[in-house]
Amino acid sequence: MDELVQAWVDGWVVSRGAAPPVVEPWGCTIDMGQAHHVSRHVLGAVNDAVEEAAVRKVADAVTGAGVWLKVFTDPAVVGPWLGAGWWIDPEDGYLMSVPLTAAGDTSPPAGYRVRVWTAGGVTRMLVAAPDGSLAARGQVAPTGPTAVFDQIETTPAHRRRGLGSLVMRTLQHAAAGQGAETGVLGGTPAGRALYESLGWRVHALLTSAKFTGPEGTET
Numbered sequence: 285m286d287e288l289v290q291a292w293v294d295g296w297v298v299s300r301g302a303a304p305p306v307v308e309p310w311g312c313t314i315d316m317g318q319a320h321h322v323s324r325h326v327l328g329a330v331n332d333a334v335e336e337a338a339v340r341k342v343a344d345a346v347t348g349a350g351v352w353l354k355v356f357t358d359p360a361v362v363g364p365w366l367g368a369g370w371w372i373d374p375e376d377g378y379l380m381s382v383p384l385t386a387a388g389d390t391s392p393p394a395g396y397r398v399r400v401w402t403a404g405g406v407t408r409m410l411v412a413a414p415d416g417s418l419a420a421r422g423q424v425a426p427t428g429p430t431a432v433f434d435q436i437e438t439t440p441a442h443r444r445r446g447l448g449s450l451v452m453r454t455l456q457h458a459a460a461g462q463g464a465e466t467g468v469l470g471g472t473p474a475g476r477a478l479y480e481s482l483g484w485r486v487h488a489l490l491t492s493a494k495f496t497g498p499e500g501t502e503t
Contacts, residue, residue: 359491
């Protein structure tokens with residue numbers, strides 16, 4: 285398995301409280317136990333190393349709704365390999381990484397409140413707005429030399445105020461303080477510009493597909 289994919293799997297499992305991954309010849313399976321996210325199959329190869337035969341074999345074996353497939357290459361390439369019943373996220377995903385160095389300013393804008401706490405191996409951050417509502421949040425799960433950044437969010441009313449950067453810098457500082465040297469995340473198009481402005485680099489595209497049943501479609 286690609287080293288960065290392995291790091292992402294290891295940290296994501298801790299971040300989401302998922303079952304330990306089951307190693308497969310093509311990657312791994314992670315059980316979640318949720319109605320719309322029963323489990324996920326993660327292919328271990330990236331970019332040109334992703335094999336059509338492997339993707340087809342894994343996808344064709346899925347018969348139950350709520351199973352996800354994660355493949356680290358272009359969705360336009362993966363799409364034709366999937367059979368009926370697979371919904372593909374229309375937004376590209378990105379496997380990204382960054383060297384963890386000393387964070388910059390972690391002071392919130394005037395009126396905002398920050399709370400950072402660690403439980404179960406996951407460090408979480410809340411940025412509360414002046415009225416007490418959620419402004420931004422995120423979490424990071426260090427697993428040795430790497431740390432997975434996850435569920436980074438800024439609510440619409442509080443965007444373009446530097447809160448996303450504040451969350452990332454604060455979590456980066458926390459992860460580095462726990463010994464992590466490399467940050468890893470699965471990013472979206474909305475977050476990519478923020479992450480790249482903070483030094484993150486794209487390692488591979490990420491296809492996210494969900495099996496909705498032979499006759500199902502995503503709504």
